[in-house]
Every structure is written in structure tokens, then in C-alpha cells.
Amino acid sequence: MHKRRSHHRFGALAAALLAAAVLAGCAAPARQVAATGDDTATPVAGGTLRFGVLDAPANLDPHSGSSYPESLITSNVTDKLIYQNPKTGALEPWLAKSWEYNDTLTQFTFHLRDDVTFSDGTKFTADSVKENFDLLGRGDKALGVVPVTAYWVGYRNTDVLDPLTVRVSFDRPSAGFPQALSLYFSGIVGHSTLLLPKEQRSLAQNVVGTGPFTLGEHVYQQKTVLKKRPGYHWAPASLKHNGEAYLDTVEIDVIPEAGVRTGALRAGTVDAILDVNNTDEAPLSAQGYRIVPQLIPGRDISLDLKTDRFPTDDAAVRQAVRLGWSRDALVKTVLTSSYKVSTSVVSQRVPGYVDFSADLREDQGRAEQLLEADGWHKGSDGIRVKDGRRLQLDLLGIDNLVNNKPAYQLIQQDLRKIGIDLQLNVLPIPDYTAASTQQGRWNIQVANQSRADIAVLEQMYSPQYGNIAKLTPGTPVADEAIAKLSALSRTLDPGLRAKAAEEAQRFLLDEQVLTVPVYNPAQVTAVSPKVHNVGYEAQSRNVFYDTWIDPR
Amino acid sequence: MPVLRYVAAKFAQALFVVWGAYTVTFALLYVLPYDAVDVLFDPSQGDLLTAGDKHDARVYYGLDRSLFGQYAHRLGAAIHGDFGRSTRTGQDAWSMIVGTLPQTALLAVTALVLAVLLAAVVALVAAYTQRRWLAEFFATLPAAGVSVPVFLVGLAVLQVFSFRLGWFPPIGNDGPATLVLPAVTLAIPVAAPIARLLLENLDSGLHAGYVTVSLAKGATRLWVLVREVLRNAALPALTIAGVTFGNLLAGAVIVETVFSRSGLGRLTQTAVRTQDVAVVQGAVVLAALVFVIVNLVVDLIYPLLDPRLRTRLNTRSPA
Numbered sequence: 001m002h003k004r005r006s007h008h009r010f011g012a013l014a015a016a017l018l019a020a021a022v023l024a025g026c027a028a029p030a031r032q033v034a035a036t037g038d039d040t041a042t043p044v045a046g047g048t049l050r051f052g053v054l055d056a057p058a059n060l061d062p063h064s065g066s067s068y069p070e071s072l073i074t075s076n077v078t079d080k081l082i083y084q085n086p087k088t089g090a091l092e093p094w095l096a097k098s099w100e101y102n103d104t105l106t107q108f109t110f111h112l113r114d115d116v117t118f119s120d121g122t123k124f125t126a127d128s129v130k131e132n133f134d135l136l137g138r139g140d141k142a143l144g145v146v147p148v149t150a151y152w153v154g155y156r157n158t159d160v161l162d163p164l165t166v167r168v169s170f171d172r173p174s175a176g177f178p179q180a181l182s183l184y185f186s187g188i189v190g191h192s193t194l195l196l197p198k199e200q201r202s203l204a205q206n207v208v209g210t211g212p213f214t215l216g217e218h219v220y221q222q223k224t225v226l227k228k229r230p231g232y233h234w235a236p237a238s239l240k241h242n243g244e245a246y247l248d249t250v251e252i253d254v255i256p257e258a259g260v261r262t263g264a265l266r267a268g269t270v271d272a273i274l275d276v277n278n279t280d281e282a283p284l285s286a287q288g289y290r291i292v293p294q295l296i297p298g299r300d301i302s303l304d305l306k307t308d309r310f311p312t313d314d315a316a317v318r319q320a321v322r323l324g325w326s327r328d329a330l331v332k333t334v335l336t337s338s339y340k341v342s343t344s345v346v347s348q349r350v351p352g353y354v355d356f357s358a359d360l361r362e363d364q365g366r367a368e369q370l371l372e373a374d375g376w377h378k379g380s381d382g383i384r385v386k387d388g389r390r391l392q393l394d395l396l397g398i399d400n401l402v403n404n405k406p407a408y409q410l411i412q413q414d415l416r417k418i419g420i421d422l423q424l425n426v427l428p429i430p431d432y433t434a435a436s437t438q439q440g441r442w443n444i445q446v447a448n449q450s451r452a453d454i455a456v457l458e459q460m461y462s463p464q465y466g467n468i469a470k471l472t473p474g475t476p477v478a479d480e481a482i483a484k485l486s487a488l489s490r491t492l493d494p495g496l497r498a499k500a501a502e503e504a505q506r507f508l509l510d511e512q513v514l515t516v517p518v519y520n521p522a523q524v525t526a527v528s529p530k531v532h533n534v535g536y537e538a539q540s541r542n543v544f545y546d547t548w549i550d551p552r
Numbered sequence: 553m554p555v556l557r558y559v560a561a562k563f564a565q566a567l568f569v570v571w572g573a574y575t576v577t578f579a580l581l582y583v584l585p586y587d588a589v590d591v592l593f594d595p596s597q598g599d600l601l602t603a604g605d606k607h608d609a610r611v612y613y614g615l616d617r618s619l620f621g622q623y624a625h626r627l628g629a630a631i632h633g634d635f636g637r638s639t640r641t642g643q644d645a646w647s648m649i650v651g652t653l654p655q656t657a658l659l660a661v662t663a664l665v666l667a668v669l670l671a672a673v674v675a676l677v678a679a680y681t682q683r684r685w686l687a688e689f690f691a692t693l694p695a696a697g698v699s700v701p702v703f704l705v706g707l708a709v710l711q712v713f714s715f716r717l718g719w720f721p722p723i724g725n726d727g728p729a730t731l732v733l734p735a736v737t738l739a740i741p742v743a744a745p746i747a748r749l750l751l752e753n754l755d756s757g758l759h760a761g762y763v764t765v766s767l768a769k770g771a772t773r774l775w776v777l778v779r780e781v782l783r784n785a786a787l788p789a790l791t792i793a794g795v796t797f798g799n800l801l802a803g804a805v806i807v808e809t810v811f812s813r814s815g816l817g818r819l820t821q822t823a824v825r826t827q828d829v830a831v832v833q834g835a836v837v838l839a840a841l842v843f844v845i846v847n848l849v850v851d852l853i854y855p856l857l858d859p860r861l862r863t864r865l866n867t868r869s870p871a
Contacts, residue, residue, distance in 0.1 A: 052723075056822065058640040139605060144612035146593070146605040198612070199642030220641055220648065221822065222724060222814040255723055255812045259707055263715040264722050430591050430826045437590045 041532065043548040045246045049531060051542070052255040052264055054275040056221040061202040062187035062209065063136060063148060067429075068274075068523075068541070069224075071184040073252065075541040076226055078187025078209035081110055081129070082178055083236035084538035086294070089351045089452055091178055094236045095124065095188060095210070105173040105492060112164045116234050118190040119214045126166045130158040131194050133168060136186065144198035150459050150466075151180035173490045175497065176455025183451065184541055187211075210234070212245040212545045226250040226544070239546055240533065246548035265289065265526060271549065272527040272534055274542065278336050278402055284526045292525045293338030294536040297349035297452035299460060300342040301404065303395070303411075303516040304445045307477075308470035311391055312443040316374035317420075318513040321393070321444075323367035325414035327360065330519065334406045338524045342517030344505050345457065352454035352501030356509050360517065368418050376419065384419035391419060396435055397426040397446040401521050408446070411518070448521050452538045454501045458485040461508060461515075469514040477512060555855075562851050566844035573840035574630060577833050578623055588615055591827045592639055613639075630837065636830035638823070645830035649816065649838055655725050656816035659734055659807070660800045666739035667796075671747035679754040680777055691751060697744030702803050706737045706810035723812035734811045738803045742796055749792060757781035797846055801839065 053072070059065040062074035081096040096110040116124035137155030139147035147155070154172040161167055170177070180186060190208030193201055200206055204218035212232045216225035228245045235242050253270055255261040258277045262284065264270045276284070276291065285291045303321060305312045312318060327341045335341065340348070343357040376384040376391055384391040393415075397404055405426050412422040422444075427435060436445060445468060449456055460466040462485040463478045471478040484507045487500035508514050523540045530550040537543050582588075589609050593601060610616045614625065629636070635645040671694075678690035713733060714722040720733050757763060758781055766776050804817030816835065823831035855862045 058638075058826075059642065061642075139608070141608045141612070144609065146601060146609055199637045199639075202642035219814055220643070221818055222812070253723060253812065256809050256818075257707070257812070260710060260722055260810060260812060263710060267715045267718060267722060269722055428825055433593070434587070434591050434827075437587065 043241070043246050043532070043546075044551055045244075045548070046248055047246075047549040047551065048249045048251060049247050049272065049544060049547060049549055050251045050253055050270040051544075052253050052261045052270040052273040054254075054256060054258075054261070056254045056256075057218075057224055057252070058220060059202040060204050060207050060215065060218070060224075061193075061198070062189055062207065063132075063145075063185060063201075064198075065202065066185075069252065069254075071539075072274075072541045073215070073224055073226065074187055074207075074209075075184045075537055076213045076250070076544055077207060077211040077215055078184075078189060079116075079211050079234065080182050080184075080186050080188065081112075082181045083238070084179060084182035084452060085238050086536055086538040086540075089297075089349065089538070091182060092236055092238055094182075095234065096181075099178065101178075101492070105175050105177075105490065106170045107167055108174075108177060109161070109165065109167045112166070113234055114164050116210050117231075118208050118210050119229060120190055120192060120208045122190060122192075122208075124188065124210055125163050126160040127163075128188060128191065129166045130160050131191060132186075132188050133158045133166075135194055143196070145201075148185050151176070151183065151185060153459075153465065173486075175489045175492050176453050176458075178492075179451075179453035179455070183539060184537075213250065216249070221254055223254065224252045226252070235545060241546060245545050247544055250544050250547075262526075265528065268528070271531050272525055274523065274525050275402075276524040276526045278334075280526070281336050281338065281524065288529055290527045290529065291338065292527055292534055293522045294540045295340060295347055295349055295520050295522045296448065296450045296540045297347045297538065298456050299346055299449040299451075300344075300517045300520045301401070301407070301446060301448045302342070302345055302518060304460075304468045305514055305516065306443055306445070306468075306470045307514070308472065309440055309443055310389065311386075312393060314374065315513065316370045316376070317391065317393075318516075319370050320367040320418060320420060321415065322360065322509075322513055322516045323363045323370075324418045324420065325411045326362045328362070329414070330407060330410055334403055334410060335519055336524075338522045339403060340520040340522075342519055345508050345515050345517045346454065346505070347452075347520045350452055350454055350456070352498055354502045354505050356505060359510055362414075364414075364418050371419065378419045382416070382419060383421045390421060392421040392423060393443040394423045394441065395425060395444040395446065396432065396442040397424070398429055398432045399426045400429055401448075403519065403521070404446070407518055446518070450539045454497070454504070455488050457501075457504050457508065458488050461485055469512075471514075481507065481512075481514075558855075559852065562848055566848050569844050570837060570840045573836050574627065574833065575623075577836045578626070581827070581829050581832065582619060582622075588613070588827070588829065626833075630833070635834040635837075638828050638831050640823075640826055640828045640831075645828075645834045648819065648831060649834045652814055652816045652819050653838070655814060656804050656808070659731065659738065659804060659813070659815065662731060662735040663738035663742055663803070664796070664800060666735055667743035667746060670739055670743040671750055674743070674747045675750035675754055676777065676782075678751055679758060679781075680774060694744040694748040694751070697740050697747070700740070702737060702741050702806045703810060705740055706734070706807060709733050709737055710810070725813040725815070730811070730813070734807045734813060737810070738800065738807045741803055742799045745792060745795060745799070749788060753784070753788060754781055757784055797843060 053069045055067055055069050057065070057067065057069040057073055059070055060073060062078045065071060065074055079095050081094060083092045083094040085092055095113055095116060097113055099108060099110045101108045110129065112126060112129065118124060135145055136148045137152040139145045154170040154174060156169040156171050159167045188210060193206055193208045196206055204215045204224065207215050212229055212235065213226040214229050216227045218224045226249065228248050230244060232244050233242055255264055261273045261275065262280045265273045281291050305318045305321065307313050331341050343355050343360060344353055346353050371384055376386045379385040395408065397408055399405055408424050408426060412424060415422050425435070449460055458465065460468050461481065463471045463473050463482055471481055484504050488497070488504055491497050491500065523536065525534055525542060527534050532548050533546040535543050535546055589606050592609060614622060617625065633646055637643065638645050638648060641648065674690050674693050678687050681687050710722050710733065713719050721730050724730050754777065763776055763781060766780060801817060804815060805821045808815040808818040819831065820835040823835060
């Protein structure tokens with residue numbers, strides 16, 4: 001009876017909800033329903049999980065498919081040498097039983113399990129690792145494969161010491177390497193897949209892995225089916241069980257419309273959905289669906305300020321962008337409790353994270369003082385002017401996360417009050433990719449980077465690599481950046497690394513204000529009560545290995 | 553043979569349109585201010601790829617040739633049905649397109665049949681009824697049909713018939729049950745222009761001299777409407793087949809997205825969004841092909857239906 005009435009109410013509100021979806025956040029804060037019973041109930045094997053996602057997986061090559069649904073699928077189909085515990089951030093054995101490295105962090109030796117096979121029946125050996133790493137580290141011109149540069153900088157080669165031992169060498173210290181091996185990019189694929197040219201490697205029928213699921217039917221833009229791999233027994237020890245996955249099949253359904261995704265979950269057409277709209281979190285949880293969020297570890301959604309373009313080349317302007325907007329308002333009006341406002345440039349889930357919330361506070365008075373002292377005076381339209389040039393900042397962002405646009409709009413309104421004209425260009429991924437190559441066009445670029453290792457900062461900000469703040473090479477600031485960021489790659493000693501991590505964050509956030517972090521994005525899954533243990537791996541990709549479903 | 557010459561000319565025109573569509577798409581895609589290589593990679597990787605990596609990718613995809621060289625090479629292959637592989641999925645672009653075609657064709661044909669029925673009912677009721685308010689109400693329906701967004705109609709019918717009543721599955725394209733709601737949704741905007749045209753022609757037809765004569769001879773209003781006026785009014789409806797086809801394709805993009813169906817519309821939309829050149833070109837050529845075939849058939853049928861055109865063709869024949 002009660003259920004009927006609530007359905008009726010939703011029918012009537014359908015159109016209104018549509019409009020409200022854009023406004024976001026006026027809903028009451030989502031009630032976090034604890035995963036009651038999940039850990040104590042006895043899992044039952046069998047059944048199909050239908051899982052709704054927003055974006056269509058296209059490229060199923062584990063080494064290059066990087067969109068969320070793509071990496072979600074490949075995370076379940078391939079295993080990695082090392083497992084990163086999503087709760088503790090610790091690195092644990094997986095296909096590698098153990099590993100050691102030299103003092104300079106240029107050589108890493110891995111001892112492999114000897115009982116692992118690929119889904120085509122071939123055995124996993126040291127040669128498999130070498131083949132995979134050579135392709136990841138160097139690419140292959142003839143096959144059209146480019147190296148996964150970001151994580152493999154300085155890769156020299158992999159030596160097969162014996163059938164179950166490999167040694168990987170770099171031409172520079174690479175402290176982030178072991179963690180990089182736990183990323184979905186580093187999934188080990190079979191020999192037959194690696195021989196194929198780039199396009200053919202991305203086809204479902206060609207992907208051979210060692211994972212708990214194999215790829216079945218794949219209809220682009222409609223569904224992808226994962227099938228249980230019989231005989232699987234090499235799961236990381238910290239997962240909830242070992243042996244085969246519980247589910248017989250997982251069907252990943254592409255449902256582009258947010259309202260339809262939620263509706264399909266309520267109607268029982270699907271058992272769980274990803275990409276839950278902010279406005280749907282509270283109503284769904286009130287109806288008994290579990291909302292399962294996980295913060296994405298790595299670099300938060302962060303306003304990266306370019307130092308090679310007027311007026312973000314001015315330190316006072318960068319300071320003003322840090323001080324000039326209200327993080328409290330962001331929490332109240334845009335984010336749900338699944339998300340967190342940034343307290344550093346990296347997520348609190350990254351080992352080495354330091355809380356900088358005392359520095360990341362709104363102080364519009366101070367911001368205005370800094371701008372005045374620097375010669376920026378308000379013009380007739382309320383926007384500040386210095387030497388006849390307006391204080392206009394061009395921002396380039398991606399619209400792939402539901403909170404991005406509303407968050408930037410809030411910052412835009414606040415900054416306008418202190419005389420900064422923030423121009424928003426928030427684009428779909430391909431347009432963003434293309435636009436980001438326009439050198440000297442943007443003052444601010446915003447994106448997040450999921451990687452649960454502090455080395456993510458060197459990867460993005462060091463003038464030797466990403467140099468997203470566009471520091472001019474050879475200047476003292478650039479040299480300091482290189483020194484402070486490369487320190488992250490030179491040690492795996494927990495104490496030394498934590499110190500280097502703190503210095504790197506302070507340099508980026510306080511000393512130079514090269515970036516102004518906004519919020520920590522999260523993956524949010526809504527799950528029917530009959531589905532248990534929908535989890536995430538460390539980079540917040542859903543894993544279905546421990547998932548089970550009440551018998552129908 | 554003038555008739556043969558007429559047919560040949562129409563064929564030549566059709567070929568020219570398809571070639572033109574291919575060439576214009578090629579030009580548009582390559583004059584975009586973007587480097588095709590840049591959009592091949594993850595945004596977070598973009599800045600980290602070396603110039604050497606980008607060059608290798610450029611060579612691999614044949615983007616290092618001159619623009620004309622690429623055009624000639626791709627056109628040559630396209631004539632043989634090879635549009636290359638999708639940069640997103642790695643599948644052969646033409647097979648992807650041909651693979652989704654049946655889904656969209658089924659949706660479009662079902663929607664078109666529904667639309668014609670709907671349009672005929674609306675127009676006939678509006679023209680037939682003597683009650684002014686009813687006539688006016690039905691006459692405003694076509695305008696309403698085009699002005700309500702397909703998107704909203706789709707979500708509304710989903711909400712009622714799928715989520716609330718549970719009569720039809722909300723997503724996918726497996727089986728006839730999944731076709732009903734999308735087809736109805738798509739039929740509404742497609743029916744609107746047909747209904748409006750039909751209604752206008754019925755109206756002017758009813759006021760024509762021959763109708764007055766028929767009515768004076770004792771024919772009923774319905775008999776005149778159906779047997780005489782509708783027949784004459786239906787002819788011009790044929791000419792808007794092209795427009796209707798355009799409506800069907802445009803509507804399919806939205807309907808396929810709302811109802812989570814794989815199909816040509818959604819495939820094309822995604823390809824444009826992700827700059828998947830091979831798929832975009834294949835889809836444009838296919839659309840042009842269908843468009844010219846529809847028009848060709850109309851052009852070829854027209855002389856059969858319209859005696860005036862037939863006479864003109866014949867008088868040009870040598871004695």
C-alpha cells in the first residue's frame with residue numbers, strides 16, 4: 001500500500017525531477033544505509049547480476065580502455081601482479097607471491113605464482129610478464145600500440161631470470177612502480193591477445209586474461225556479459241573468499257539516461273546501477289536500496305592554474321582563486337555525503353595525504369586585499385582591471401561527473417563577487433581532450449586523476465612529465481618543482497616518503513598555489529537489497545568477485 | 553528513349569549526392585581544429601605522450617599522408633565498402649553500421665506505420681467533425697506533436713507504462729515488447745507534419761468545386777472525404793517522405809538513447825561525439841544512400857501517378 005503511493009508520487013513528479021536533476025543538491029542529505037547483514041550472511045553461488053551503467057564500454061583492451069565502464073570490465077577479467085587493498089592502501093601479493101627492489105629503486109624482482117592459467121588454457125609464466133611489460137613500457141609501432149607512459153616512465157626492460165621470476169629495470173628511481181602494477185592498466189593479458197594489432201585487441205572475443213570472469217557476449221552500446229571462470233583460485237588473500245566467483249554471469253547494461261537507470265533499478269529490471277544522480281541518492285536509500293559510495297583515490301577535482309598565461313602567471317591572482325570561494329556552500333548545495341570537499345590536492349585515501357583544510361578556507365576579504373595590493377582595481381562592471389586588462393580566467397573542464405558543472409558554477413559566482421570573471425568551458429571528454437592541447441588558451445584546467453599513490457603528483461605536476469601548471473623549464477620554480485616532486489619517486493621508506501609527500505603538497509597548495517583542489521569525486525553504486533558485497537578495487541572500479549545475490 | 557534518359561539522370565543525381573555527402577563529411581572532419589591523433593588518447597595521458605609516440609600513431613592510422621592522399625585512399629576503399637575500423641571499438645565501421653541498421657529500420661518502419669495511422673485519424677476527425685471545438689482541438693494536435701520534446705514523451709511513457717504499470721521492459725532491444733514504447737514515442741513527432749499537411753489538403757479539398765458537386769449529387773460527407781478528397785490529398789504527402797525520413801532518423805537518436813537501444817542513431821551520435829571518423833563517414837554515406845533511394849523511388853513513381861508529368865515526358869520524345 002505504502003509502496004503504491006510512493007510510486008504514484010514519483011509518476012507525478014517525473015517531469016519535475018528531470019528539471020531538478022540539473023539543479024542538484026536541494027534534496028536532503030543521503031542516509032548512509034549500512035551494508036547490514038552483508039558480512040555475516042552465508043553467500044550463495046549462482047545467478048545473474050544485471051548492472052546498469054551510463055557510458056557504453058567500447059575499447060575492451062585492458063591496457064588502453066580507460067573509461068569507467070571499460071576499466072570496470074577489464075578489472076574483473078584480468079589479474080595484476082600486485083593487489084592494492086582498497087581499505088588500507090597496502091600492496092599485497094596477487095599473481096606475484098613476493099617482490100623485492102634495490103636501494104636506488106631502479107630494479108624490481110617479482111616471484112610469481114606457478115598455478116595460474118589464462119582463460120584459453122595457456123600457463124601464466126615469467127614470459128607472460130615480460131611480454132606484457134615490454135608492450136606497456138615501450139609500445140609497439142607495428143601494432144599501433146603506444147606505451148602507457150604515465151606509469152612507465154624510464155622503463156628499460158624486463159629480464160626473465162627463471163620461469164617464475166622476472167626483474168624489471170628502470171633508468172631512474174621509480175618508487176611508484178609497484179603501486180602502478182596494481183592499476184587496471186597493468187592487467188596481465190594472454191599471449192594471443194598481445195600479438196594482435198591495436199584495434200583487434202579491443203574486441204571482446206580477443207581478450208584473454210587470468211581473472212575470475214571471462215568476456216562473453218558484447219553488443220556495443222547495449223550490453224556486455226561477464227561469465228564466471230571455472231577453476232579460478234588465485235584471488236588476493238584479503239578478499240572475502242577464494243575460489244570461483246559466486247555469480248554465474250554479470251550483465252552490464254548501458255542505460256544512458258539517469259532517470260531511466262533509476263527507474264530500471266526500481267522496476268527490478270536491473271539489480272544495481274552505477275553513476276547514481278545526486279538527487280536520486282536520498283529517495284533510493286529511503287526506499288531500501290543501499291547506496292554504496294567509494295571516494296576515488298588520487299588527485300581530486302582540482303583547478304590547475306597555468307603559470308604561462310596572463311593573468312594566472314600572477315601569484316596574487318592564484319592566491320585569490322584559492323581564498324575567494326566558499327567550500328561550505330559547495331558541501332551544502334552541490335555535494336551529497338558520498339562526496340568530500342577537498343582538504344588537499346590528493347584524496348584522503350592516498351597514503352601520504354596531509355590535511356590542508358586550514359589553508360583551504362574562504363577568506364574573500366583577504367583575497368580582495370591581495371588583489372588590491374597587487375594593482376587590481378574594480379572596473380565599472382565589477383570586474384577588476386590592471387594596466388587596462390581585465391581579470392578574466394578561462395577554465396576548461398570535463399562534464400563526465402555529475403557534480404562538476406554545478407561546482408564550477410558556484411565558484412564562478414563567488415569569484416565574481418571579488419572581481420574575478422571566471423569563464424567556464426565544460427566539455428564532453430573527447431572535446432576536452434582536443435581542447436586541452438590548445439597551448440596557451442586556458443588559465444585553469446580541471447580534471448581528476450585516479451591513482452592511489454602519491455607519485456600521481458609527480459606524474460601530473462613535474463615539469464619533466466605532465467607539467468600541467470606550465471612552469472617554464474630552467475626557472476628556479478621549475479627546478480624546485482622537479483626536486484620536490486621527484487623526491488616522491490626516490491624512496492619507499494614510509495617515513496621519508498611521508499615527508500616528501502607533505503613537502504610536495506605544501507609546495508603545490510601553499511608556496512606556489514599551482515592548484516586549488518575542489519572536491520574528492522566518488523563512485524556511487526545503488527544496489528537492490530537482495531544483492532550483497534558489491535565492492536570496489538583500490539581505484540574504485542566495481543569488482544564482482546565477492547558479490548552474491550539472494551536466490552530468486 | 554526519354555524515359556530511360558529521365559531514369560539515368562535521376563540515377564546520376566543520386567550518385568552525386570552520395571559522393572557529395574562523403575566528400576563534405578571528409579572535409580568537415582579534417583578541417584576541424586583538432587588533431588585526430590589527440591582524441592585517440594585518454595585526456596590524462598595526452599600531455600604525457602611523447603612526440604615520437606604521437607608520430608607513430610599518426611603513421612599507423614595513415615594520418616601522415618597529404619590530405620588529398622588520405623581522401624583518395626579512403627574514398628577508393630569506401631567504394632569497396634571499406635570505411636576502416638572504428639577508433640573506439642576496433643570493429644569494422646561498415647559492419648557496425650550494417651549491424652545496427654535492422655534495429656533502427658524496424659523502429660523506424662513501425663513508427664512510420666503508427667505515425668501514418670495517427671496522422672490519418674487526427675486529420676480525418678478534424679476535417680470530418682462539424683463540432684467546432686472538436687475540430688479545433690484536433691487541428692492543434694499536430695502543432696503540439698512537434699513542440700513536445702521527444703525526450704520528454706519518452707520519459708513520460710516509460711514512467712507510466714514501464715516503471716509504474718510494468719507492461720513493457722524499459723531498456724534494450726530484445727523482442728517485440730521492447731519495441732512498443734519507443735515506436736509510439738517516435739511516431740508522435742513524425743505524425744505531426746504528415747497530419748498537418750493532410751489536414752490542410754483535406755480542408756482545401758472540401759471547399760473545392762468538385763466536392764460541392766458531389767455533395768449536391770447526394771454523396772455523404774464521409775464518402776466524399778475518403779473516396780475523393782483523401783485520394784487527392786494523399787499525393788503531396790508522398791513528397792514529404794524525405795522530410796519524414798529525416799524526422800525518423802533525428803528522432804531515433806533520442807528514442808534510442810532514452811530507451812537504451814543499440815541502433816544507428818545512437819551509434820552515429822556517439823561517433824560524432826567521440827570523433828570516430830570511420831563510423832561517422834559510414835553512417836553519413838548510409839544516410840545519403842537511403843535518402844537518395846527514397847527520393848529516387850518517389851521520382852520514378854511520380855510520373856506514374858501524375859498524368860501531367862507523364863505527358864511532359866512523352867511530348868519531349870521525338871516523333
